[in-house]
Amino acid sequence: MIYDASNQAIILFLAFVGFTLGLSFWLGRKARSSEGYFAAHGQIPWFVNGIAFAGDYLSAASFLGICGMIAVSGYDGFLYSIGFLAGWIVALFVVAEPMKRLGKFTFADALDAKFNSKGIKLAAGISTLVVSVFYLIPQMVGAGVLVEPLLGLPHWVGVLMVGTVVIMIVVTAGMVSTTWVQFLKGSLLVLFSAILTWMILERGFSIKPAGDNQRIFQTLGPMASSAKSDIEILEAAVGGKLIAAEGGWVDQPYVRFDHGEGNESVWRIDPAPDSDQILLRECQWVTKRDGREYINGKPKGTGEGEAVLDAVGRVSKLPDGKTETGPLGLMKFFSVLQNSEVILWRKTDMAETDGGKTAVYYPKPTPGREVLRPGENPKFAGIRGESLTGKLNFLSLMLALFCGTASLPHILIRYYTVKDESSARKSTIVGIASIGFFYVLTLYLGLGAMTSGAMDVTDSNMAAPLLAKSMSTWLFGAISAIAFTTVLGTVSGLILASAGAVTHDLLSSFLGWQMTDTEKVRVAKISSVVVGGIAIVLGVLFKGMNVGYLVGWAFSVAASANLPALIMILFWNRTTRQGVIAAVIVGMASSLGWILLSADTFKDVYRIAGHPGYVPFSQPGIVTIPLGFLVLVLVSLMTGTKASTGVQASASFDSSSSG
Amino acid sequence: MESKNARLGLQLFCVYLVLYGGFVLLNAFAPQTMELTPLPGINLAILYGFGLIVAALLLALLYGVLCKGEDVPAGAKVVAGDSASAAQSSIEQEDAT
Numbered sequence: 130m131i132y133d134a135s136n137q138a139i140i141l142f143l144a145f146v147g148f149t150l151g152l153s154f155w156l157g158r159k160a161r162s163s164e165g166y167f168a169a170h171g172q173i174p175w176f177v178n179g180i181a182f183a184g185d186y187l188s189a190a191s192f193l194g195i196c197g198m199i200a201v202s203g204y205d206g207f208l209y210s211i212g213f214l215a216g217w218i219v220a221l222f223v224v225a226e227p228m229k230r231l232g233k234f235t236f237a238d239a240l241d242a243k244f245n246s247k248g249i250k251l252a253a254g255i256s257t258l259v260v261s262v263f264y265l266i267p268q269m270v271g272a273g274v275l276v277e278p279l280l281g282l283p284h285w286v287g288v289l290m291v292g293t294v295v296i297m298i299v300v301t302a303g304m305v306s307t308t309w310v311q312f313l314k315g316s317l318l319v320l321f322s323a324i325l326t327w328m329i330l331e332r333g334f335s336i337k338p339a340g341d342n343q344r345i346f347q348t349l350g351p352m353a354s355s356a357k358s359d360i361e362i363l364e365a366a367v368g369g370k371l372i373a374a375e376g377g378w379v380d381q382p383y384v385r386f387d388h389g390e391g392n393e394s395v396w397r398i399d400p401a402p403d404s405d406q407i408l409l410r411e412c413q414w415v416t417k418r419d420g421r422e423y424i425n426g427k428p429k430g431t432g433e434g435e436a437v438l439d440a441v442g443r444v445s446k447l448p449d450g451k452t453e454t455g456p457l458g459l460m461k462f463f464s465v466l467q468n469s470e471v472i473l474w475r476k477t478d479m480a481e482t483d484g485g486k487t488a489v490y491y492p493k494p495t496p497g498r499e500v501l502r503p504g505e506n507p508k509f510a511g512i513r514g515e516s517l518t519g520k521l522n523f524l525s526l527m528l529a530l531f532c533g534t535a536s537l538p539h540i541l542i543r544y545y546t547v548k549d550e551s552s553a554r555k556s557t558i559v560g561i562a563s564i565g566f567f568y569v570l571t572l573y574l575g576l577g578a579m580t581s582g583a584m585d586v587t588d589s590n591m592a593a594p595l596l597a598k599s600m601s602t603w604l605f606g607a608i609s610a611i612a613f614t615t616v617l618g619t620v621s622g623l624i625l626a627s628a629g630a631v632t633h634d635l636l637s638s639f640l641g642w643q644m645t646d647t648e649k650v651r652v653a654k655i656s657s658v659v660v661g662g663i664a665i666v667l668g669v670l671f672k673g674m675n676v677g678y679l680v681g682w683a684f685s686v687a688a689s690a691n692l693p694a695l696i697m698i699l700f701w702n703r704t705t706r707q708g709v710i711a712a713v714i715v716g717m718a719s720s721l722g723w724i725l726l727s728a729d730t731f732k733d734v735y736r737i738a739g740h741p742g743y744v745p746f747s748q749p750g751i752v753t754i755p756l757g758f759l760v761l762v763l764v765s766l767m768t769g770t771k772a773s774t775g776v777q778a779s780a781s782f783d784s785s786s787s788g
Numbered sequence: 789m790e791s792k793n794a795r796l797g798l799q800l801f802c803v804y805l806v807l808y809g810g811f812v813l814l815n816a817f818a819p820q821t822m823e824l825t826p827l828p829g830i831n832l833a834i835l836y837g838f839g840l841i842v843a844a845l846l847l848a849l850l851y852g853v854l855c856k857g858e859d860v861p862a863g864a865k866v867v868a869g870d871s872a873s874a875a876q877s878s879i880e881q882e883d884a885t
Binding site: 207210217222520528531562565 | 793804825847848852
């Protein structure tokens with residue numbers, strides 16, 4: 130049994146969220162002008178802004194997605210941590226100070242500072258909207274995931290709750306309270322992650338399951354490999370009646386048994402290590418048929434004749450035959466795991482003859498040294514293969530993560546909440562310190578979750594909260610509440626960035642609406658509601674994908690659309706207005722198109738199994754980021770004047786269209 | 789002062805680019821090297837990964853220390869100015885460099 134709603138957890142959760150909301154309203158009552166609404170009057174202290182960077186950036190993807198990916202497949206999730214942090218180097222060393230110097234409210238301001246062109250405002254405004262909405266999807270999915278086990282509500286209710294609460298925060302408050310919510314959440318997230326890590330190290334590893342009543346899945350054998358097809362030997366070993374394979378079960382390494390009274394069991398036939406014999410490993414399976422879910426052959430539920438999945442995840446062998454290690458040091462943790470064996474769970478999908486779909490989850494004992502190396506997750510397995518596309522896919526992702534941070538509109542607007550360039554720099558350094566510290570912890574949290582005995586085989590996103598649950602119920606409530614505020618904080622930042630783009634870039638600058646300060650704030654609030662509504666719908670549609678993976682895509686779009694223009698404006702003075710517009714539009718359209726046509730999207734979003742997609746690999750960055758630069762340079766060369774620098778030419782050329 | 793900070797930023801950026809690029813390329817084209825254990829029981833994947841995070845922090849701190857005392861002179865500072873004057877001052881600065 131993995132989930133049982135507990136009152137302590139719910140009380141703590143509601144108290145926490147209530148406090149955050151109260152704080153937000155209290156702080157927001159002062160924000161009336163648009164300067165205050167969008168940029169907190171530029172008066173946020175740099176240290177607070179730095180921690181708020183962490184609050185903004187450490188989204189559901191970092192906390193739920195990365196921990197989950199590490200818990201399921203080991204080191205690979207940590208590659209995201211490394212890439213997400215590396216992106217801050219670009220932000221600090223290249224982008225931070227010019228951004229602060231050139232802009233006022235939005236990312237488009239900075240792009241447009243030299244040109245004052247409506248076209249740039251339009252392109253940058255649209256790209257801000259697209260990137261923010263893309264980034265909103267995983268946050269909303271994460272929110273639904275959290276509420277499901279904690280409050281026992283369906284996924285879509287969670288998405289709706291977050292959407293509503295965030296719209297309330299943004300509408301009533303604006304940047305001042307959003308910043309303080311992020312500061313609060315950033316500090317608590319780092320603090321509680323540190324506490325959890327300390328508890329993991331204190332607990333050490335044990336080959337006994339951590340939970341009191343955790344089920345141990347049996348392994349039978351070894352037996353002669355001929356037993357595979359010998360019904361009598363199999364039935365004698367398992368103690369049930371063999372069910373003949375049909376539909377998708379044919380030619381799979383699984384055998385199904387009927388134990389009478391509706392009880393069934395499924396076993397995976399695995400080769401025994403170092404011999405030609407076989408082992409039978411006990412599995413769990415989920416069947417979906419006619420909109421109903423069946424667990425291990427029974428209807429899902431906790432009543433009589435019903436079943437739920439069992440929590441999994443433990444160390445099966447420790448070095449030197451020990452049964453437990455006791456408290457471990459920071460490095461000892463890895464060296465012990467390196468020489469241990471962990472039981473990971475993998476999945477096989479098959480179709481039933483009656484139209485149902487079954488997912489069989491089977492245990493896969495894995496040596497620690499394989500858990501701690503890159504390339505175990507199917508999405509990263511390409512680096513261990515021979516084909517170049519697998520390696521390119523990996524390079525492409527790591528490039529997008531590196532370039533993406535400095536192109537995220539909701540991160541960039543945070544440079545307008547401090548008073549000068551020096552504060553922008555200092556707050557970035559504080560941000561890097563707290564974010565880096567957190568990312569070091571993700572490896573401990575993920576591996577701790579992997580061996581906690583509390584994992585849910587069907588949802589990697591729940592690893593961190595379930596790890597906390599294996600420690601104590603209160604901690605589970607606290608971590609869930611923090612994760613929920615994590616989502617709130619990031620989502621409110623994203624919605625604010627979108628609202629700013631709509632108000633300043635699209636309506637005010639491009640369409641030339643004349644608005645008073647109060648009207649601007651009102652328009653921004655209406656846009657917040659609309660963007661929030663879109664986010665809610667998408668959050669429901671994308672249920673079930675790893676949120677870390679989804680964020681990787683948002684980074685690709687951000688880096689492809691925004692980075693070429695941002696960098697070239699800063700470092701190449703022949704950049705022209707047309708070049709910037711072309712680069713933003715081509716980068717955005719190509720990366721978005723690439724993602725929508727990739728094999729991963731066909732499999733996970735459109736749910737068409739086995740479709741190869743129309744592009745060679747799933748991550749667009751390695752193609753579309755250079756493409757953005759290329760387009761910018763070509764268009765600039767074609768449109769620039771020869772006599773003087775492009776900057777001066779365009780600035781004077783465009784000054785008439787200032788708005 | 790602006791160009792000095794910018795140049796320092798670019799130099800440190802290049803240092804990190806080499807470190808990060810090395811990690812990514814090793815992972816892509818020689819993933820088996822990540823399984824080596826330079827310290828007993830600790831593989832290169834973990835050491836290099838932690839190293840990258842620590843390096844990011846150290847470079848950021850170094851940048852912060854070296855830029856210190858070079859706060860923006862009054863003339864170049866644009867606080868809530870309109871974008872036209874922001875553009876103007878940045879153009880002037882670029883011409884000066």
